[in-house]
Each structure stands twice: as structure tokens, then as C-alpha cells.
Amino acid sequence: MDSYASFYRKNKERIFAYLLRLTGDVHLAGDLTQESFTRCLARYGRNGNHRALLYTIARNAALDAARKRREEALGDSEDAPAGGDDPERRLIDKQAVDRTLAAIRQLNPVDRELIALLAADTFSYRQIGRLLDISENSVKVRVHRARLRLKAILNPDADNDGGS
Template sequence: METYEHFYTENKVRLMAYLMRLTGDAQLSLDLMQESFTRYLAGYGRNGNNRPLLFTIARNAALDALRRHREEPSADCESEASGLDPECRCIAKEAVDRMFAAIRRLDPLDRELISLVATEAFSYKAIGKLLDISEGNVKIRVHRARLRLRSILADGDK
């Protein structure tokens, strides 16, 4: 039991952040995170400690959910920033919404690459294995996706 609890504690924040970047929806991400850990536990027991497998389960669940919904999700960060005054909360929410909107404008593979890199849970080599592309291709696509994000965000400022 301690092994699974440690695995959960060590991965829940990273998995939630990954799902938030992938979906742009806080509630959906929370549901997907819980579903992913539940599927992992049911399929691989309490002694598993396979982070790539957990993220693969979460990725598949997120892609299924996004296919089902097909609408533009919106980030709801009110609860995360509740300790701030209303003006700061509004500014923080706008910044998060703007970033998620920019990420959603990337093509699906680039969105996923940026999400996986941002979790800081995997090396480029591990990301390549997860997505079945070469490590070199991961590096190139991440670089191009970052440039595209920078361009999208800069265009929004004008």
C-alpha cells in the first residue's frame, strides 16, 4: 500500500498539470487524473511504479474525452487563485486562459509534446518512446512548438 501511495503522491501534481495543458479544462483534468490512477491501480496493482504507463493511460483518456466533447474548453482557475484579491485573481485567470488558448492553437502532437515537456517528468528520449517518435524529432518539434507559442502569444499582445 505504501508503494502505491508514494507513487500517487509523487505523480499527482505532474499528471494534473499535464492534463490541464492538454485539455485546458480544470474539472475535466481532475476527472481524468482520478480515472487514470484508478485504471492504473485496477490494471497493474498497488506495486506498480511505471510513470510512463500512467501518463499513457492519462493521454488516452484525455484524447477520448476530447473526441467526445469537441468543444472549446475553458480554464477555471478561480479556486487555485482564491487567496489573491479579486483584481489579481482576474489577471491570473486571464493569463492562464491566454496560455491555454495559445496551446490549443498548436496541432495535437505539438500540444502534447509541450505538455509532456512542461511536466518535467520525462526525458526527450522517454517522450519519444511514449509518442512513438525519435528523440531528435521530439527536440525539433518541441523547439518549433515553443517558437509557435511565442508567436501566438506575441500576436495576442498587438
């Protein structure tokens, strides 16, 4: 169990961050993080300590949760991680996180997942392609386009700066 405990410690924050970007919900991401590790251990035992396998399980858990959420027609949570002791700084940070997560939620599911996988800073473009069953070049193009869409969502006035 020591190797799996070590695997958990090394990957729990990355999986949480990935799921947070994917779902946009702090509480759901925390629940799905635990569920992902639980599923991985239950299905694969101590041999399940492969990062790509864990991300696949986390992705599937997020998809299951999204389906369930759609069926139950639940609203979004507006909770975000708190930072620092300064209430004004926490509010500014929360607003920035909320704005970014809202922008990410506006992306289509494939783009959202690509951004989340890339932001996890765990996988190469080739590995992401394998996880999603698309070519490495397709990953690069889709990531580029997703970043442009995200930038346009976050900075809608930036498109008007080109001709000045």
C-alpha cells in the first residue's frame, strides 16, 4: 500500500486541478478526486498507479457526474478556493477564479478537456492524443484554437485592438 499512498500524494493536487478546470466546481472536483482514486484502487489494486490510467478514470468520473447533473438539472456552485488572510485579496482572487472557470465552461467539452489536460502540466501533446484517441497534430491545433476562444471570452475587447 506504500507505493499507492505515494502515488496518491504525488497526484492528488494535479487530479484535483484537472477536475476543477473540467467541472468548474470546487466541491465536485474534490469529490471526483476522491472517487477517481477510489475507483482506481478498487478496479486495479496496487497495480493501478499509472498516471494516464488515473486521468482516464477521473475524466470518466467527471463525465458521469455531468450526465447526472444534467439529469437532475442542478445549478452551478459558486464556491472557489480561498487565498490569503486579506478579505479584499480573497474577493479579487475568487472573482478571477470564478471568471476563468466561467470562461472555461463556455468552451465545448472537448476544448475544455484539452485545456484541463494541458494545464495539469502532466502530459505531452502525444500523451493527450492517446488519452483522447486523436492525433498529436490534432491536439496541437485544437489546443491552439481552444486557447484563442478562451482568450476571446476573457478579453472580448482584444479583437478590436488589431487595427489601431
